[in-house]
Structure formats: C-alpha cells, structure tokens
Amino acid sequence: MDSISKLAVIGAGKMGETLIKALLETHLLAAEQVIATAKHARRLEEIAERCKVAVTLDNREAIAAAEVILLCVKPQTLRDVLNEIKSVVRPEQMLISIAASATTAFIERHLDNTAPVVRAMPNTPALVRAGMTVLCPGKHAREEHLQRARQIFDAVGRTLIIDEKYMDAVTALSASGPAYIYVILESLAEGGLKVGLPRQVATELAAQMCFGAARMVLETGAHPALLKDAVTTPAGCTIDGILQLEEGGLRVTLIKAVVEATRRATQLIES
Numbered sequence: 001m002d003s004i005s006k007l008a009v010i011g012a013g014k015m016g017e018t019l020i021k022a023l024l025e026t027h028l029l030a031a032e033q034v035i036a037t038a039k040h041a042r043r044l045e046e047i048a049e050r051c052k053v054a055v056t057l058d059n060r061e062a063i064a065a066a067e068v069i070l071l072c073v074k075p076q077t078l079r080d081v082l083n084e085i086k087s088v089v090r091p092e093q094m095l096i097s098i099a100a101s102a103t104t105a106f107i108e109r110h111l112d113n114t115a116p117v118v119r120a121m122p123n124t125p126a127l128v129r130a131g132m133t134v135l136c137p138g139k140h141a142r143e144e145h146l147q148r149a150r151q152i153f154d155a156v157g158r159t160l161i162i163d164e165k166y167m168d169a170v171t172a173l174s175a176s177g178p179a180y181i182y183v184i185l186e187s188l189a190e191g192g193l194k195v196g197l198p199r200q201v202a203t204e205l206a207a208q209m210c211f212g213a214a215r216m217v218l219e220t221g222a223h224p225a226l227l228k229d230a231v232t233t234p235a236g237c238t239i240d241g242i243l244q245l246e247e248g249g250l251r252v253t254l255i256k257a258v259v260e261a262t263r264r265a266t267q268l269i270e271s
C-alpha cells in the first residue's frame, strides 16, 4: 500500500502530538506531509517548534489538501468541528477519529456526505511505540480505509480491528488503562520504599517487572493465572503477598474501574 500523501491533524493536543511525533520518527511521514491545528496559537507554536510541521488555526484550510483527516479533538468539541468542516470535506478524503464516545454514525450524521470514517482508540504508550490501538469502520469505510488507518497506528504499536459495539469497553480498558497501571506501579514502588529500597530503584524494579509480566502474557499466550501459579511456590513469600491483594479487594476494584469507566465512556459525547 502507498504511504499517505498528506495528513491533517485536527486538534493537535496530547494524543495528536504523540501520533505526529511517532509518524515522523518512524518515517511513515515527512514533516512536509503533515499539517496540524489547535484552538490556541500558543499550542500551535509549540507543535511547530517540536515537530517542525505546518500549522494553522483554520481547520478548513488544514484539510484542503489532506488525503487523511485525523480528528484528535475532545469528544465535547467534535460536533462543532464537524459542523465547521463538513462543507469542505470531500468524499475521496478519509477521516479517522480518536475521540472517545463518538460513534462512526455520529460522525457520519454530522458530516452528511459519503467520506469514509474509521474510529480509532489509541493510548498514550504510542509515544514510545508500545501503543494499543483498536479500530472499527464506519458505514462508508472499506478494507482499504481500515488498512490506511492501520498504517498509522501500526507505526506506534499494536493494532486490532473489532466491532464498534466494543469501543466504549476498549476506551475503558486500553485507553484509560495506562493510568490504572501507573497507580499500581507507583504503589508497588512505595511498597519497595517501605521495606527500604531507594525510590529510584523501587520504581525501576516495578516498571521493568510490569513490562516483563505484560510481555510474558503477550509472547507466551499463556493464561495470566498459569503465569501467576508459576511464580507462587508452596509456603513461599508470593502467596503471602497475594493474600494481601485478595484481602484488599484488588481484583474487584480493577474490574469495577473498567466497568465504571466504560459507563462514563458512553456519555462523554453528550457532556
């Protein structure tokens, strides 16, 4: 597949900038092929300085020459942006939206033309190319459009394509998830601190351990419970640690975190 000729990033905030940087660093796109917008000039100055891409406060101008339009604004802003650009979006351009909560049907309704739409849910580890992105197609998007979107997100980590009905759950698990893991990681490091490890050492141990455990699940394909059993020797110390986790309700708490975040993910577009 040919690479993307021109990309417009509408709303180059935290995720938009992360994606721009990753696309430039992986040489999927050159800086001349990208144009970025934001609400405030100050933000655009930062993007221009750090990424060396073209910038404009005018969303309609930004999309004029774009083959792919990447919508990275907040869900609450998306409706206004779609209303602003709909008269200049051409059916041969494709749109990719990373906005939580916004369905492809919502975007298509506001665009009111047949431009293909792909919904994407990335996460911030994309910055270090360890991202997890889930894609789903809108009603005018064909395989080639999904593959176009996949080109972008494969550059920043793993990509899965699934049915749109799962997207709020995806948002709550893999997009919000890094925040849960940072809380866990920070807490484990503080456990290390409590038993005398220097803070920096404890943080490094906790982070590399989480990284290694995640790789074990992905690369062996083994069920996490089996991997846990392999660490937990009879009358050893791990089982004492696990007892404390169970008593503290860690499992229930994490399950509830995903359930509650999924519920909220259905509402963002209206708030």
Ligand SMILES: NC(=O)c1ccc[n+]([C@@H]2O[C@H](COP(=O)([O-])OP(=O)(O)OC[C@H]3O[C@@H](n4cnc5c(N)ncnc54)[C@H](OP(=O)(O)O)[C@@H]3O)[C@@H](O)[C@H]2O)c1
Binding pocket: 010, 011, 012, 013, 014, 015, 016, 037, 038, 039, 040, 041, 043, 044, 059, 072, 073, 074, 075, 077, 080, 081, 098, 099, 100, 121, 122, 123, 124, 175
């Ligand atoms: N952060 C995550 O972990 C994550 C993960 C997956 C998906 N997402 C999705 O990514 C989207 C962006 O999230 P974020 O965390 O990157 O938020 P953010 O940092 O606030 O970025 C939003 C950007 O949109 C710009 N903007 C606001 N109104 C605009 C307009 N009318 N035209 C053009 N640009 C406009 C803002 O410009 P100014 O800076 O000038 O105000 C800002 O730079 C959200 O829809 C979110 O659901 C985020």
